[in-house]
Amino acid sequence: MGELSTLPNIGKIVEQQLNKVGIETYKQLIEIGSKQAWLSIKSIDDSACINRLYALEGAIQGIRWHNLSEEAKEELKEFYNAFK
Secondary structure (H helix, E strand, O other): OOOHHHOOOOOHHHHHHHHHOOOOOHHHHHHHHHHHHHHHHHHHOOOOOHHHHHHHHHHHHOOOHHHOOHHHHHHHHHHHHOOO
């Protein structure tokens, strides 16, 4: 396992998906952001759900996704719903 799997919420599978779409470091994940990273994963895995989007944002913030602020969750939910 690589650097990304050391982040909260990022397991082996999500790390592999991130690597497959060209995101291999925490710095790259921060630069692309959770929304674009999720869209990239969604392009290769149609089952990518809102929890994966939350997980990516939590990883960027360095927290478990369950601890995201309600405002952050609402913003991500609106974004997610635009792609359902």
